[in-house]
Amino acid sequence: MNVKKKKNLNFPLGNKKAGFELSVNFIVILIICIVIFGFSIGILKKFFSHAETIKMTYDERTEQEIERLLDDGSRVAIPFDKKTIGNGEFKTFGIGILNTLNIGSSNEFQVNVRFNKAFNKGNDVLCSVDPPTSGSCGSPDTWLQTSTTANGIDYSGVTLQKTVKNNEQEKFLLGVSVKGAPAGTYVFDLTVCYANSDTEDPLHALTNSPECKCWKKISTDPNPVQYDIDTGCSIRTKDNSYDTLHKLYVDVP
Numbered sequence: 001m002n003v004k005k006k007k008n009l010n011f012p013l014g015n016k017k018a019g020f021e022l023s024v025n026f027i028v029i030l031i032i033c034i035v036i037f038g039f040s041i042g043i044l045k046k047f048f049s050h051a052e053t054i055k056m057t058y059d060e061r062t063e064q065e066i067e068r069l070l071d072d073g074s075r076v077a078i079p080f081d082k083k084t085i086g087n088g089e090f091k092t093f094g095i096g097i098l099n100t101l102n103i104g105s106s107n108e109f110q111v112n113v114r115f116n117k118a119f120n121k122g123n124d125v126l127c128s129v130d131p132p133t134s135g136s137c138g139s140p141d142t143w144l145q146t147s148t149t150a151n152g153i154d155y156s157g158v159t160l161q162k163t164v165k166n167n168e169q170e171k172f173l174l175g176v177s178v179k180g181a182p183a184g185t186y187v188f189d190l191t192v193c194y195a196n197s198d199t200e201d202p203l204h205a206l207t208n209s210p211e212c213k214c215w216k217k218i219s220t221d222p223n224p225v226q227y228d229i230d231t232g233c234s235i236r237t238k239d240n241s242y243d244t245l246h247k248l249y250v251d252v253p
């Protein structure tokens with residue numbers, strides 16, 4: 001009678017060892033990959049953070065033009081007031097101020113920038129704050145950026161503020177990051193206000209209406225500030241305007 005031999009189903013010891021080594025190698029490689037990925041994320045964050053810092057700097061040409069205009073006697077210098085900026089793009093405007101007030105040893109200056117209106121290529125109004133329109137062109141005030149403000153506020157824009165000594169100059173940098181905008185020309189109002197740093201309270205932000213002049217609340221005045229119903233301007237207004245109203249133009253292709 002033929003007796004069939006049972007097959008030995010046990011794996012050789014060498015195969016078990018090889019499988020174990022393969023698992024260990026896989027785990028080591030996986031850990032190395034995770035560590036490298038973590039380092040890569042950290043490097044990318046530093047790179048993009050540095051890129052944002054670079055963007056909020058003056059280019060050499062703008063800086064030179066600001067200094068030239070101020071040296072020629074301009075109180076407020078905006079050498080390039082019109083720029084083409086596409087959706088998703090970022091550019092900067094440089095603004096310079098020469099303090100010629102001779103009031104006190106120094107003065108506090110505010111540069112206030114806010115959206116006014118936009119026109120399409122046919123020169124028709126896309127949207128407007130004053131007078132208000134129903135047209136939609138995104139939120140242009142939120143495109144505005146400063147070194148300390150990531151995004152402006154709707155209907156208020158942004159405010160840049162510095163103390164400038166008598167007969168000295170200061171530069172202000174405004175960033176614009178366009179997003180969600182139909183093609184057209186977007187107009188922003190730029191006003192400069194001042195206060196006597198030696199004797200006056202700090203300036204307060206302008207009210208929303210561009211018809212309002214620069215004004216400051218006097219802390220010693222017991223009466224509350226009142227506003228004109230039609231314009232929204234402070235009735236008790238002290239005109240602290242420095243230079244005329246300026247315009248910035250952003251062309252969105």
